[in-house]
Amino acid sequence: MGTDIGRVLGRSQEANKQRRKHVERVRRQKVTRLTTLKRQRERALRELERRRRDDDNTPAEDDDDERGQVENPEEDALRETQDSPLPRWNKAEQERLEREKEEQRKVEKAAKIDAAEKRRHHLSDLHRKRTRRGQPVMKHRVKMLLDKLENGGSQS
Numbered sequence: 784m785g786t787d788i789g790r791v792l793g794r795s796q797e798a799n800k801q802r803r804k805h806v807e808r809v810r811r812q813k814v815t816r817l818t819t820l821k822r823q824r825e826r827a828l829r830e831l832e833r834r835r836r837d838d839d840n841t842p843a844e845d846d847d848d849e850r851g852q853v854e855n856p857e858e859d860a861l862r863e864t865q866d867s868p869l870p871r872w873n874k875a876e877q878e879r880l881e882r883e884k885e886e887q888r889k890v891e892k893a894a895k896i897d898a899a900e901k902r903r904h905h906l907s908d909l910h911r912k913r914t915r916r917g918q919p920v921m922k923h924r925v926k927m928l929l930d931k932l933e934n935g936g937s938q939s
Contacts, residue, residue, distance in 0.1 A: 820872060827868045 912920040 824869055
């Protein structure tokens with residue numbers, strides 16, 4: 784036994800710690816990337832709105848009040864992705880929303896199936912005898928097998 788278990792565990796803990804740091808760093812990078820993309824999208828939308836106003840010569844509206852109010856975030860998200868001037872962002876965002884909806888449908892379907900199975904099978908184990916440990920009693924099966932062995936052994 785040449786391996787020291789403490790050293791082996793220490794290395795795996797260190798590896799886990801490094802992995803956690805790496806995962807956290809990648810998560811922060813993703814968040815930063817998403818926020819910069821959102822900022823770019825907002826800037827592009829503001830620029831587009833400003834150009835439209837300049838072309839129409841209409842007075843500027845108060846954008847701060849409109850940005851602060853969100854009636855229905857899911858519908859708003861879909862509408863924003865369709866109106867976005869960044870086509871790749873728009874496509875990726877729509878695909879993400881569709882994946883989330885599909886995932887939600889799958890979760891609901893699985894929950895329905897589990898509930899139906901629970902309704903069907905919840906009484907099946909209720910009347911079976913169990914030992915103190917919760918294991919099913921097998922005494923009658925053991926007796927039956929012993930009887931078969933005894934009868935089979937005497938016949939041959």
